[in-house]
Amino acid sequence: MEPSALAKLLDQEAWALLNALPPYEEKLAMVLSERLRAKGFDPEVVALVLTQSRLRAKAEPKFGPFADGMLFTPAGLEQATRLVVAAHHAQRYLAAGITTVADLTCGIGADSMAFAGVGLTVLATDLDEATAAVATVNLRAFPEAVVRHADGLALDLAAEGLTGGTGGIYADPARRTRSGKRIFDPKAYAPALDDVWALRDQVPAVGIKVGPGIPHEGLPQDCEAQWVSVDGDVVEAGLWFGPLAPDGPGRSALLLRTDGGQTSARTYRGDGIGTGTGEGETLPDAVEGVDGVGRYLYEPDGAVIRAGLVADLSRELDGRLLDRTIAYVTTDTRHDDAGQVPLATGYRVLDTMPFGVKRLKSYLRARDVGRVTIKKRGTAVTPESLRAQLALKGSAEATLVLTRVAGSQQILVVEPLGSPAAPTTTPGSTPGSPSDSE
Template sequence: MDAAGLTKLLSPEGWALLSALPPYDEGRTMALSERLRRDGVDPELVAAALTQSRLRARAHAKFDSFADGMLFTPSGLEQATRLTVAAHHARRYVSAGVTRIADLTCGIGADSLAFAGVGLSVLATDTDELTAALATVNLRHFPEAEVRQADGLAVDFAAEGVDGLYADPARRVSSGKRVFDPAAYEPPLDAVQALRERVPALGIKVGPGIPHSALPADAETQWVSMDGDVVEAGLWFGPLRVDGPGRSALVLRDRSAVAVQDEHVGPPAVGRVGAYLLEPDGAVIRAGLVAQVAAEVDGRLIDPTIAYVTSDALHLTPLATTYRVLDTLPFGLKRLRTYLRERGVGRLTIKKRGTAVVPEQLRKQLDLRGDAEGTIVLTRVGGAQQVLVVEPVDPPTTNPEVP
């Protein structure tokens, strides 16, 4: 969407049209567009409204019903923080005693929405004129939130009364390709980190693939997953650190949350496959805290290089998905095909770690037949390729809030 399209959307006619559109349906978009044009609606307004309708439908995954009153660009929606995650960001600032926060790279305003929603005074900046305009619309219900088209790094924080900073540097180039080098972020990560000398309460959203070698020693780095997907990592400085510098993970699932810190429990033991197999959450793995899971369930690794934990007794944890081990066998196509056919398995979930096997290719080779369902894990056990036949165990109920 360009500035002209946004201007037309924000007119009384445009806003009324956007509000009157039916729920987005890709199959009916062309017919709806043609009908609106026949009715005399400006074609540019029609295109802008239908684009927003499509983006709002996509945005429900991140913003739930809030998306219905917001405006987006494709790239802005792609990078925007999920509202549930942004709420956890906001709680850090409140707990640290921050009263006025500068959102230095506000984008469409997702994090600023959460900051304003908990009562913080917000100064939101973005260098792009269109993006700043969208953020202004999205924050219109919060008089304590001010949006400026400006370089956030150039703001006089002392003069503005700012006592907390947040930044979400762009990690994609104009073509949409991801950027993994922190020096290639926009603005560069080093430039943002340097701001902690002026305002110690600094938080920075970074890509979850950031290497441990690039982590600043004085930050708490927290990886966050939501419903099993690792969505971000955050660098938290000064009073925003919960338990001082180090690595942590936040697991959000089914409207509940649990956090785990690096408690230096030491390397876990490695041994045989027990009665249960635990697959640590991706945020836990990225944070390098698999040993925490092993310690919690009195378990061990099945291989020193594989992030699977096994235990002899059932110890459910929200930090991992638990499976009951039904059988183990050396990997071999013929043996596995025979095993599954004897049990009538026609629908198979294939999980893998530490093996080059491609699940979809294997599924075709197995030529599954039958009505039963099954789950197998292809991995290494003590250095040898193994197949673990497993079944999921119901997950535990987690705490509704993280202190």
């Protein structure tokens, strides 16, 4: 967004128009645009407010009702931290005794909103003038926050009062090019990751948001690297230094679940000796062994997988991996997670069979299955392609897992724990039986 466009958007009449618009609907946008122009509104203003209305609707999953009073840029919204996650960032600084935070790459101001919301003094900076202006609008309700159009790395940290033990630094480096292409090399972040974590020599309390795909190799040994999932989706990773990592260096997973407007959280660090990600990497010391399919299958939360804690979870479940490179854990004993936020989704294994479309099609038709949920790990088969090949027409439902078992492509027929087990006739092995119903 150009500064001139932002100035037009912040005009009293344009701002009032934006806030008076009905909830955004793509199919009605053109009709609404024509209606507003017919009423005499500037066509550029109409385009600006409708764009913001669309972005606000898109932002609702991240910001909830706060989105209705915010401004966005497309790139800023794409990278912005969800407020439910930003709140946990803010709590780290608060618990560490930090009173002032410099948000070096504030973007549209999502994390700065959370910092100011818990009473921290915030200095937010951004290199892009229009983005800094948008952040100023979004932080207008927080007198604790000041926004500057500036290079955060060029700040005089001592002069800003950040080096006395109660100051902290936060950064969310840009991970996309101007064309929108995702950047995977941390050295190509803007600013480069090395330049940001070097600041811990001046300010020990440093937090950095990074992409969840960041490799474990090369991460500083003195940080807590934490992967975060929200309702099962892995949304980010964070690197936390000094007092922001009270449990010490290592890898952890933060799992957040929302239900009825309430959020539950669970942090998992495992036993600290797991290696690898559990997805595409061999886990030589992960478990006692890789063996056949047990009665139950557990799919770890994505944050647990990305944090490389599948082996830890496998030991906790007294289980084993189906394959050393696949993040599925199988057990012979059911384990019910008493927590509000489970570390893994559990399934009862009904049947297994070698992969084969003809065999699977016959199996499902014999059971009147017409709808299938297909999960996959470690196979090139796409659920859409397989579903089309099966061409099912029955009335029953089934859940299929396409994966490798000790290197062999297999199909597991499963059902979520809590569902009554259905009698089956297995064209292969039979991990469960009708008497296993619970």
